[in-house]
Amino acid sequence: MEKLLKSIAEILEVEEVDCRKKLSEYEEWDSLAGLSLIALLDSDYGITMNGKEIQSFDSIEDLCNEVLKRTKL
Template sequence: MENFLEQMAEIMEVDTVNLSDELTSFEAWDSLTTLSIIALADDEFQVSLTNAEIAEAKTIEGLHQLILSKQNA
């Protein structure tokens, strides 16, 4: 979890992120950020995410839960 939070902070171009942070609240949020999340999920967690799934996740925690659910599928 700690590694995931550090990676998300790097993608969002901030020092730290909280589980409750909304994805769209970050200044760095754009289509390239979404692509970075897709690449992270693929490289680090071996799961495929879509833009729609990321949008539906809404928060950092939602995104983490989405990745975990796909890993366990």
């Protein structure tokens, strides 16, 4: 979880992410950041998520939980 949060922070260009926030609440969240996140999930976690899915989460925490759930399968 910590590693993933750190990677998301890098993509959003912030020191630390607030798990309760939505991705879209961050100023740096745009389609290019989205591509970086999709690429990260694919390369580091072997998970394919499309844009709609990634943006459907109510918080970054929910997104992380989903990633963890899928990597454990």
